[in-house]
Amino acid sequence: MKLDGKNLDVEKLKKIAEGEKIEIANECRLRIEKSRDFVEYMFKNKIPAYGTTTGIGELAKVILNPQEARKLSTFMVYSHASGYGEALPEDVVRATITTRLNVLCKGVSGVRIEVVDFIANMLNKGVIPVMYPASVGACGDLAPLAQAMLVPIGKGEAFYKGKRMSGIKALEAVGLKPIEYEIRDGLAVINGSQLIAGLSSLEVFESEKLVKTAEIIACLSFEALKAVTMAFDDEILRLRGFEGGIKSASNIRKLLAGSKILEKQERIQDAYSIRSTPQVLGSVKDAVSYVKKQVEIEINAGADNPLFVPKDDVKSGGRYLAGANFQGTPIALPLEMLGQGITTIGVISERRLNRLVNENLNEGLPGFLIEGAGMFTGIMIPQYTAAFLVNENRVLCTPAAIGSIPTAADQEDFVSMGTNTALKTKKIIDNCYGILAIELLAATQAVDLRMKQENKDISPAMRVVYELVREKVSFLSEDRPLYPDIEEIKKILLDDKLLSKVESIVGGLE
Secondary structure (H helix, E strand, C coil): CEECCCCCCHHHHHHHHCCCCCEECHHHHHHHHHHHHHHHHHHHCCCCCCCCCECCHHHHHCECCHHHHHHHHHHHHHHHCCCCCCCCCHHHHHHHHHHHHHHHCCCCCCCCHHHHHHHHHHHHCCEEECCCCCCCCCCCCHHHHHHHCCHHHCCCEEEECCEEEEHHHHHHHCCCCCCCCCCCHHHHCCCCCHHHHHHHHHHHHHHHHHHHHHHHHHHHHHHHHCCCHHHHCHHHHHHHCCHHHHHHHHHHHHHHCCCCCCCCCCCCCCCHHHHCHHHHHHHHHHHHHHHHHHHHHHCCCCCCCCEEEECCCHHHCEEEECCCCCCCHHHHHHHHHHHHHHHHHHHHHHHHHHHHHCCCCCCCCCHHHCCCECCECCCCHHHHHHHHHHHHHHHHCCCCCCCCCCEHHHCECCCCCHHHHHHHHHHHHHHHHHHHHHHHHHHHHHHHHHHHHHCCCCCHHHHHHHHHHHCCCCCCCCCCCCHHHHHHHHHHHHCHHHHHHHHHHHCCCC
16 A cells, blocks of 8 residues: 555555555655755754754753754654553554555655655564554654654563564564664654544544444344334435434335335334434534544644655745644544434434333333243343443543643643543443343344244345344243353444445445
């Protein structure tokens, strides 16, 4: 995959995170080298440049002599590697570092091309730096990136072939010799909100799949509950006008097409958790679309400070620009919305689950979806687990991005806290998959009972879903431990096979 500083998207970054190799596009090299020449020009002419010939943060007032300036890059990476926590997953680290390389490919960071090539080569050879998550999200994700950027200079720790080892041993294992950071290099490789960008890219990718998965599971519940399908009519949603709702209703109609159970409609309308599904899930679609747009701006941005924008003739100078393009707020705020949207998916899923197990609400199915309730508890307690997960997600929706705590002796007196936002959004998505897995467990059981009761079949698309579940999880005729069933169903949801098999029946879902 070629990085050029302008065409990276969420789908490409997901592939890179999973191991696809990267290369620096030739068109970037001249830009990177010219920007570097401009840094050298400023250095030789003793023109002050933040984090290059001066200290950083509150220490930006301190002008360094040439010898100090050369050492600054290394000391900066040393001192900023001050994180805390558990090592981030390798796919997150690969995504994070790749977004930083893409920033450097813009050719405005003043970094040496040798540094960019080395880091790309390191990733391609499977050396994945150990990175802790602690960061305030401005000036960028300094502590995590600094910890990662110890490895190119033979320090810190890395994973190689699944084993954790010293940075120098990991480099030696792949035949690489450590490099040295020179003026500007140290700040250039750490000064951006790249952990937020890497995490959010993976979360957007997962969220797009999750919304479609939620629609599929909702439709199996609709089969079991004999939903009134008028609520999903195209004209209803078009009269409202929201694009996500129109798409969601279209998906639901495709998924339910051919259902024999839903041919005869007996009720006038259903509860909100059924008939509001396209409006609710459609709103999340629209939110994901917006977040994706913001994230893809960020992963192709000149997210650095300072910026060194050279003229064609570097000897005549260029523009040295000091500002705040490392600030994480532009993606932190959309990520807060994403977390709220995914939480909402879980909330409405749990309410459908409640209707499935409640004999007063499930249109004639046995209580807790098991014959002989009393001696058997059936699918009673999984709803407790879903309620726990919904509550945890609501707690996690407390915004982090409004929680600035001033740092650097008040020079950096507003920070984004977007890394906390990205980390909690990751947890929200995982919890939501758990909630959906429990709804699918109940819906599959309920559909078994409904088909027996009605002697009618579900739609072809729902038949595919039903059979995928039944390959791993048997019908509940008497009580058994259900946590293994929930885990198996969650694996099904995380596997692309569910979505691809359904789409092979109905065509692409929007």
